[in-house]
Amino acid sequence: MPREHEDLLKSRLDINVLYDLYGGLLTDKQRKAFELHEMADCSLSEVADALKMSRQGAFELLQRAKRRLVEVEEIVGFKSTLSAFDKYKIDVERLLDQYDDKLPKEFKSEMLKLLSDLEETGDQDV
Structure with missing residues (x-):
């Protein structure tokens, strides 16, 4: 497996572990977007449609959710x-x-x- 694929897989696994630990700290909308995109493997367009928002809005929502998970881990360190x-x-x-x-x-x-x-x-x- 190429190194870039390994890095992407590790990154996705890491963010999913953070979600398991801290997902309850996200807003309902952030949780729904994360679950659709990361767990149900929906595209950004599908996430946007499900949440009745623009594709850009869905992207930004996911980015905020991921940043929040990383920030909480930096503080809590669980x-x-x-x-x-x-x-x-x-x-x-x-x-x-x-x-x-x-x-x-x-x-x-x-x-x-x-x-x-x-x-x-x-x-x-x-």
Whole structure:
């Protein structure tokens, strides 16, 4: 896959994660436009028609919504925190595997249970 496609895909995934976290902070119209364009894969013209506005208006509405999501993340940092937890979890699992033969089985089992509980806590809706 060309690098530009990878960057576009990563960008779309990132903004969708931000929407999952902070979408409730957008206006109803911004949420509807975002959902139509990003999730239902509607074109700007289709979004504009659905919201009874111009194509330019739909574009600007989407841009404001995306900027708002990024601004909230910069202030709150919840996505960054979740990413850090994911990295720590992977690092701990790697260490448990690396020292598998030196650790008591009960210890490893308890650690894996704690990591699983942490992951379940992170999967809950915000």
